[in-house]
Amino acid sequence: MKQNKILSIKPLITKAFKPDMFHKIITKLASLYVILRYPNVPKEYRYFYRDTYVCQLTQLKYVFQDYFIKKPYKRISFSGEFTPDIAFALPFAYWHYKNGTLLGTEGANYTKELYFFSPSHTESFDTRTTAGNYNYETPRILYSHDYNMSKWTPVPLKSLYKNDIYVYDKPIMIVANRYNMEWDGPPISFLSIPFLETVFNKYKDKYQIIYNRPRPENITNDNSDVYDLNEYEWIEENFPEVILMENLYKENRGRANNFNHFQMMVYANSDHFLSTHGGTGALASYFGGVNIILSKRGGEHHFNCFNTLYRMLSGSNVLHARTEDEVITFLNNNF
Known part of the structure; x- marks a missing residue:
């Protein structure tokens, strides 16, 4: 930068x-x-x-x-992972926009719709890097013991992208999963197929469940390998009433510019989210309602991020579950 x-x-x-x-x-x-x-x-x-x-x-x-001159001067560049991008860089840029001091922004591919307010946004980074997280020009880096941040204003993504296209007879329940390398090892915080079966059976009649686990080609990847859970075909065969997000994207009735844009259009119409550790849970926290996040490990636990930072993104009721049993308890009490 x-x-x-x-x-x-x-x-x-x-x-x-x-x-x-x-x-x-x-x-x-x-x-x-x-x-x-x-x-x-x-x-x-x-x-x-x-x-x-x-x-x-x-x-x-x-x-x-x-605070005194207040003329457009600030260029914000961020090449780090998705979570610190939307948790720190994006609200930082939005604060400068509202303050009248934002000149332009630079980010990873498929971020133009996140930085819709920027006078000039450039998508310059094909890959998100760990080194890019350590941008000390942003209000915080990854984790903090103090989320009382100045120059930080959450972006109203829900109100902007809410639409009349992705509407169903039943309220939408987003099940947002991931199956990635974690800390250079195997996946830890993910929704397994047996657990998905339990959730789908319990809630398919009450909600229009939309299942989302983005494929690598639809997002800007970071340093974590994305593995195949082999659940897409299983869902289509056993739960035809569950809509796969990727199938909706193939139709693209909302004419989204990219998968990130499309996700926000669908998420904006939901108040019920079941998500997982990382960017999956952070994005879901931007759209209000209730977001149950399965996270078994991570710095977020020590810094209580889910009960502080994630709730600040939209005022959503974020519930941190450390086990699948805790997820079920939260589901029973809130869904």
Whole structure:
């Protein structure tokens, strides 16, 4: 990402050091502060505490441009994974748009409809990378112990993409699954075929179930391999009343520009979501209603992301289940 020119009226500390030196200094200061204030935090999470303060301090460089000058200047570029993109970069860009300071945005393929408000959005990245997550120009990075974020405004995707096309006799229930490599190992947080059978049998008469597990060719991939759960044909054979999202996309009655655009059109018409760890659960949290997320492991547990950050995306009632039994309990109580 290109560095913005530093105005002469900015704090003296930013004039005394080059941007990379400024970053090194605030990183060391933040690290020391975290060690002193949070001595009992596990080492694998201590870096995210530090990164929270680095992100906050980085924004000091833009105080005058953001709050006093208020002219379009901000170019936001993000090449990281889908979750931090829609949880941090997208609301950051939307804040600048509402503030009158957004000049343009740059993101991965199939993100134009997410950044619909941007005066100039470029899809420059064919692959999302882990390194791209560590963009200290955004309000936070991956996880944080403090989600009281300034310069962060959630984007009203539900109201924008709600439509009269994907409407059925019964309310829609989105079952959003994934079956990916996790932490360089096999899939962990996914909805198994026996579990899907239980859910479909229980709710197929009450809801129009739409099952979604995007194929690799429909999304911008990151560093995680996508495996085949072999459930598509099984669903079509055993549960013809369940609609496969990919079949709806082939019809594309809403004339969506890409699969991301299409997903948002369908999701916007639903208030009931069953999703899984990662971008699958984060996207579902953008559309209000109830979102039950199966997540068996991850930094989100330590940082309580599902009960804080994910709920902030749209005010949805996000319920974190650590086991399939907990999913069933949440379903019984809310669906």
